[in-house]
Amino acid sequence: MKPLASDRPFQLLLAVVLAVAALLAVSMVTPLGISAYLANAIGQLAAFAVLALALDLIWGYLGILSLGHGLFFGIGGYIVAMHLLKHSSEVTGRVPDFMQFMGWSSYPFYWAGLGFFPYALLVAAVVTILISGVFGYVSFRSRVDGVYFAIITQALVYVAMLLMFRNDTGFGGNNGMTGFLVLFGWPIGGSGVVIAMAVVSVLLLAAVLLGCRLLLGSNFGVLMIATRDDEVRLRTLGYETLRLKLAVWCLSALIAALAGMLYVPQVGIINPRLLSPELSLEIAVWVAIGGRGHLIGAVIGAMLVNALKFWLSAAAPELWPFILSGLIVLVVLVFPNGLVDLAKLKLTRPMGIKRLASEPELR
Amino acid sequence: MRRLFLILLFLSAAVGSSTAAELHRAELIDRLCGDAAALGEAGRSLMGVAAEGSAADRAWAAPIARAMMDRKLTCDGAGAVAMTADGSRDALSGAPRTAAESGRSPLLSLKNRSVFEMADAALALRSSSDLGRRAAALRTLERHAVTLPELLFESAAAEESDPVLRAQITAVAEAAALNSADPAKRIAALQRIAATPDRRALAKVGPLTKDPAYAADPAFKGAVDATVRKIERGIRIGDVLATLYNGLSFASILFMAAIGLAVIFGLMGVINLAQGELIMIGAYATWLVQEALQRFAPALTEYYLIIAAPVAFLVTATIGIALEAVLLRHLYRRPLMSLLATWAVSLFLINIVRVTFGTQNLNFVTPFYVTGGVPVIGDFIFTWNRMFAIAFAAVTLGLTWSLIRLTPLGLNIRAVTQNRTMAGCIGIPVRRVDMLAFGLGSGLAGLAGLALAPIYSVNPQMGQNFIIDSFMVVVLGGVGTIVGTVVAALGIGQVNVLIEPLWGAVAAKVIVLLMIIAFLQWRPEGLFAIKGRRK
Numbered sequence: 091m092k093p094l095a096s097d098r099p100f101q102l103l104l105a106v107v108l109a110v111a112a113l114l115a116v117s118m119v120t121p122l123g124i125s126a127y128l129a130n131a132i133g134q135l136a137a138f139a140v141l142a143l144a145l146d147l148i149w150g151y152l153g154i155l156s157l158g159h160g161l162f163f164g165i166g167g168y169i170v171a172m173h174l175l176k177h178s179s180e181v182t183g184r185v186p187d188f189m190q191f192m193g194w195s196s197y198p199f200y201w202a203g204l205g206f207f208p209y210a211l212l213v214a215a216v217v218t219i220l221i222s223g224v225f226g227y228v229s230f231r232s233r234v235d236g237v238y239f240a241i242i243t244q245a246l247v248y249v250a251m252l253l254m255f256r257n258d259t260g261f262g263g264n265n266g267m268t269g270f271l272v273l274f275g276w277p278i279g280g281s282g283v284v285i286a287m288a289v290v291s292v293l294l295l296a297a298v299l300l301g302c303r304l305l306l307g308s309n310f311g312v313l314m315i316a317t318r319d320d321e322v323r324l325r326t327l328g329y330e331t332l333r334l335k336l337a338v339w340c341l342s343a344l345i346a347a348l349a350g351m352l353y354v355p356q357v358g359i360i361n362p363r364l365l366s367p368e369l370s371l372e373i374a375v376w377v378a379i380g381g382r383g384h385l386i387g388a389v390i391g392a393m394l395v396n397a398l399k400f401w402l403s404a405a406a407p408e409l410w411p412f413i414l415s416g417l418i419v420l421v422v423l424v425f426p427n428g429l430v431d432l433a434k435l436k437l438t439r440p441m442g443i444k445r446l447a448s449e450p451e452l453r
Numbered sequence: 454m455r456r457l458f459l460i461l462l463f464l465s466a467a468v469g470s471s472t473a474a475e476l477h478r479a480e481l482i483d484r485l486c487g488d489a490a491a492l493g494e495a496g497r498s499l500m501g502v503a504a505e506g507s508a509a510d511r512a513w514a515a516p517i518a519r520a521m522m523d524r525k526l527t528c529d530g531a532g533a534v535a536m537t538a539d540g541s542r543d544a545l546s547g548a549p550r551t552a553a554e555s556g557r558s559p560l561l562s563l564k565n566r567s568v569f570e571m572a573d574a575a576l577a578l579r580s581s582s583d584l585g586r587r588a589a590a591l592r593t594l595e596r597h598a599v600t601l602p603e604l605l606f607e608s609a610a611a612e613e614s615d616p617v618l619r620a621q622i623t624a625v626a627e628a629a630a631l632n633s634a635d636p637a638k639r640i641a642a643l644q645r646i647a648a649t650p651d652r653r654a655l656a657k658v659g660p661l662t663k664d665p666a667y668a669a670d671p672a673f674k675g676a677v678d679a680t681v682r683k684i685e686r687g688i689r690i691g692d693v694l695a696t697l698y699n700g701l702s703f704a705s706i707l708f709m710a711a712i713g714l715a716v717i718f719g720l721m722g723v724i725n726l727a728q729g730e731l732i733m734i735g736a737y738a739t740w741l742v743q744e745a746l747q748r749f750a751p752a753l754t755e756y757y758l759i760i761a762a763p764v765a766f767l768v769t770a771t772i773g774i775a776l777e778a779v780l781l782r783h784l785y786r787r788p789l790m791s792l793l794a795t796w797a798v799s800l801f802l803i804n805i806v807r808v809t810f811g812t813q814n815l816n817f818v819t820p821f822y823v824t825g826g827v828p829v830i831g832d833f834i835f836t837w838n839r840m841f842a843i844a845f846a847a848v849t850l851g852l853t854w855s856l857i858r859l860t861p862l863g864l865n866i867r868a869v870t871q872n873r874t875m876a877g878c879i880g881i882p883v884r885r886v887d888m889l890a891f892g893l894g895s896g897l898a899g900l901a902g903l904a905l906a907p908i909y910s911v912n913p914q915m916g917q918n919f920i921i922d923s924f925m926v927v928v929l930g931g932v933g934t935i936v937g938t939v940v941a942a943l944g945i946g947q948v949n950v951l952i953e954p955l956w957g958a959v960a961a962k963v964i965v966l967l968m969i970i971a972f973l974q975w976r977p978e979g980l981f982a983i984k985g986r987r988k
Contacts, residue, residue: 149789155789155792157792228970228971228974229970231974232973233977234973234977236722236788236789237718237722237723237724237789238928238977240724240789240792241724241924241928242928242969242970244921244924245921245924245925245966245969246966248921248962249959249962249963252959252962252963253959255959256959367917367921371726371793371796374792374793375793375796375797378790378793408804411800411801411803411804412801412804414797414800415797415798415800415801415804416797418793418794418796418797419780419794419797419798422780422783422784422791422793422794422797423780426790
């Protein structure tokens, strides 16, 4: 991996992200800049980009495909939703819908203290690390990898969805949770707060992007890539890859949970659909389309696919699944490294195709 | 000989209806016009007619009982006149006649009224042609069933044409016998009930332990206790059998859904995420066959499940072969990408079916061979639709096993599964084997769709419900073994069915998944992994 100082494309992407954050921040004080609606869309895209980075870290750089990252996204989302509901009812005195629906007068015990944000943050981190840690440990220890691992993670997120669909779990059941009124004492509906959430999302995207880049540039990153390319040899050389894989897996889960915490306040609702296996598969699609094994690819892929989805879901909802499946087949067959391949095709003019073919192919 | 017998029969019938009953009828009319005690006598005679009388007597008595209840019977010097639905008629002869001015209508006392109410209902139960009237009569009789002659219910049940009402009559008779004053009758009734040991029987017998006779009469107590024990044992056996049977039918569905996946995964290390959608296409192909039969050969419609089998197989096998040739062929070295590619295919298939056929559930004709069932013991009913799924899975298993074990293609598939490179080296056309095996796996999914068609709701989304369960079967069973798939399907099916009634379907799924993850700690390659080089 190139040193950060000479990695032009990465610097460009980071600069663009920061510029968007600055533009959003300016729009907060002047009425001229970006509208609240557009800012909200950008904020959601940024959350998805963070989620894609989480998956790219584990799939692109460690070779482990998770088809269940929606689980960690959902954990972050659910805990922040619980925080927002608790906080809102503490400020306004309004009882959350799901409690009225279930006829409960007091919160289940695990809701205690969630109105206090640092505690909610801590709970989100602990729960994420606990679940990802235990699952990762038992899987990596028994050397479950490749397709097996992907399938089991998918089953995991599916089971979590089924659990969340139950109404008696105290997480809102199939209606989910909505009606978030107050964020840190501010009413959520105002355009200032909406844009502020977008600014925070874009800034955190920049931070995660930079953090991942620094991690990958370090010796640890070299070890990750070595594990991806030939784990058996690395083990033969005396490296314990279990701890490395587990650490990256937990880190990736944490980033996904962070993405969920950014996403849910901006859409204003969470329900078990967030845990559907399809969403988890889609994350892998964003990364594959953008180009896995490239941080830039993950960000651009998530942004592009979701922007397209936002636009088409309104313009031609029937068409979207066909376009998405067409995109996937195109990427899988023609551009194995996603849009990154496309960029290379352009840069190397006459011998472009040949260069592409000689590029080492990720498994 | 036969003629003589017929003549005798005719004569006896004629004598029975003319002389003996005529006398009886006139006497009855006299009593109806008599004092309160005579009226009571008359009511009991009417009940006797209902229980034991001939059809002609019953037909004669029914309007009279009705008229008494409605106070539309008038006594005059020449006998009695009943106002019936057909107008005013002489009670004895049935000839049209109006009552004399001086006639009086006998008034029923409270006690007699209940006697006549029963007689009326009993006659209606025996002779009314209206099902609703008979059912209403049974409800009336039920209240005083203990006091009524047993013969009444027996003959009513024997003559009843409606099966539901017949069962109700038997039940009322049984309950009556159970509560009768005669201990011998009660014990006999207990024994009859014990013959069908289910929860309904237990509900009938259970309250008897609070009956005064239970404490007083040791013989009765012994009979009740024995019956309860027998019923409880029957229910327990029935429950165990029902659980096993449900587990087996669930397992056969899991097996059908997973076997195609297992063949493909074992051979190429590719998980086909579109497998669920191939199941769905198989079900749609079955539906199309049914529709075509309805239009062109309605006589054969009932047999669509059998006729559709080759169609469902061929349609999905063709799709599978096309899929392999166009898409998966290029992805064998990138199994993770093949996950995304097959998911794209599944997305495409769901939406193309949704656009073509709509999202509503398809309607399937339920053929006679998958309707109903045989009650075995307790509450266990051996239902034919589940049996169809089990039999279908067994046949599929047999065919797949023979194909893999006995044909040259099967030999090649096994060789490539064990060692792809070596198989290629000794001249097996690896690519062609891949393509055919993918077709086989897809075709098996189509057959699964057919087996599901009469049991599950068929819509574009249906495939998604099976895909994760069938992965679990493959992961647990180990790749590339039919035995593993069978054992894993049976295990997961039974565990699911065992847990479901205790904690619900969701908990069953969670526990099964956790058990599989724990199991993989012990045997990461699954239950019956083939010894061979992988990757």
